[in-house]
Amino acid sequence: MPSKPARLCGCGIRVDPGVRCPCQQRMDAARKARFDKTRPSAAARGLDGDWRRLRAAHLREHPNCRRCGAPAREVDHIVPRSVAPERRLDPTNLQSLCTPCHSGAKQREERRNLAR
Ligand SMILES: [Zn+2]
Ligand SMILES: [Zn+2]
Structure with a gap:
């Protein structure tokens, strides 16, 4: 049974099917960090x-x-x-x-x- 071919990520790395490329994991982490930073604080929402x-x-x-x-x-x-x-x-x-x-x-x- 032939194994599925690795897919080529936009960043140039070959990733096995079903595996997230490290570049995507880094992007997820960056997005989460941005979200945490932009979430209004309780004080900003008027609930000090x-x-x-x-x-x-x-x-x-x-x-x-x-x-x-x-x-x-x-x-x-x-x-x-x-x-x-x-x-x-x-x-x-x-x-x-x-x-x-x-x-x-x-x-x-x-x-x-x-x-x-
Ligand atoms: Zn990638
Ligand atoms: Zn009541």
């Missing part, structure tokens, strides 16, 4: 360390949704950030919400803003 710590602490202390009692996954600002940006890290301005209540609250908030 202070907020994340505060949010986690709040969820530990108030693990259930304030509206319906389901396990909370979100921490919401009672006074929205658009109204009181200085209270973003104010622990008394936070409430734990489950995801459905959180999105419901946000939608109501948006409707209110639209009505203004």
